[in-house]
Amino acid sequence: MNIPNALTLARIVLVPLIVWLIITHEMAAAFVLFLLAGLSDAADGYLAKRFSWHTELGAYLDPIADKVLLVSIYLTLGFTNHLPVWLVIAVASRDLLIIGAFILSWILSRPITVSPLLVSKANTLAQLVLASLVLAELGLGLGLEPFVTICVWITGALTILSATVYFWVWLKHMASYEPRPAPLLAHKSCPEPINTGANSQVRTS
Numbered sequence: 001m002n003i004p005n006a007l008t009l010a011r012i013v014l015v016p017l018i019v020w021l022i023i024t025h026e027m028a029a030a031f032v033l034f035l036l037a038g039l040s041d042a043a044d045g046y047l048a049k050r051f052s053w054h055t056e057l058g059a060y061l062d063p064i065a066d067k068v069l070l071v072s073i074y075l076t077l078g079f080t081n082h083l084p085v086w087l088v089i090a091v092a093s094r095d096l097l098i099i100g101a102f103i104l105s106w107i108l109s110r111p112i113t114v115s116p117l118l119v120s121k122a123n124t125l126a127q128l129v130l131a132s133l134v135l136a137e138l139g140l141g142l143g144l145e146p147f148v149t150i151c152v153w154i155t156g157a158l159t160i161l162s163a164t165v166y167f168w169v170w171l172k173h174m175a176s177y178e179p180r181p182a183p184l185l186a187h188k189s190c191p192e193p194i195n196t197g198a199n200s201q202v203r204t205s
Contacts, residue, residue, distance in 0.1 A: 002053045004044035004062075011037045011065045015072050022076045027139030034135055037069055038128055063116065066124060067095050073131050082134055087156050091127065094163040101170045112173050119165050123158040130155045 014037050021030035044062065048054050071092055078088030105112045116124075130151040137144040 002055065004048040004053050005055065005057055007040045007044040007047075008061050008065045011040045012068055015069050018069075019072055019076045022073070022080060022135075027135055029139075031132070031135035031139040034073065034131060038132070041066065070124070070127050070131065071095055074127070077131070077134060082138060083130075084152060087152060087159075090156055090159045090163075094159050094166075097163060098166055101167070105170070105174065108174075110174060110177050112170065117162070117165060117169070119158065119162045123155070123162040126151065126155040126158050 014033055018030050018033050018037070021027070021033065041062075074083060074088050074091045077083040078085055102112060130148070133144050133148050133151055136142055137148060
């Protein structure tokens with residue numbers, strides 16, 4: 001267990017506390033903890049690259065932590081009527097579809113490599129920015145409503161776009177596994193029949 005993986009686990013541990021703070025309307029504290037969670041995400045990525053602390057566990061754990069954090073926050077903000085329902089459904093459905101496609105590929109023995117696309121990174125950034133703006137506005141009252149409205153539509157567009165791109169990549173990956181042709185049966189060489197019938201004649205002197 002290295003430092004980046006420990007930071008990732010700490011980010012997951014913060015999720016239920018942030019959700020509880022939002023439900024109890026402690027928005028300022030929720031914003032601070034959400035900001036810390038975002039900083040821990042940046043820190044573990046920097047440390048992993050700076051000191052080559054890349055591990056297979058971290059490759060799977062980091063995106064899982066991001067999804068657990070974001071989906072939990074979006075569901076909670078949607079439940080408390082601080083985010084549009086359509087956006088919450090889009091965010092949650094996208095991640096469920098990606099996880100389902102990944103599991104299906106594994107079940108069918110066609111595993112797909114976990115590699116975030118550029119549009120996915122932009123989508124994650126937009127989701128983080130939007131959640132931060134909403135929590136900052138609710139907790140600190142900074143007058144960010146116009147920016148929140150703009151970010152809602154940007155995040156929604158990127159969520160739908162990234163889901164479409166991931167689905168297309170998954171379809172191409174699954175189609176690349178062509179079924180193997182059935183093995184041809186070996187043809188046995190049969191000796192030519194010897195004509196011993198009535199038509200055969202023996203010449204005698």
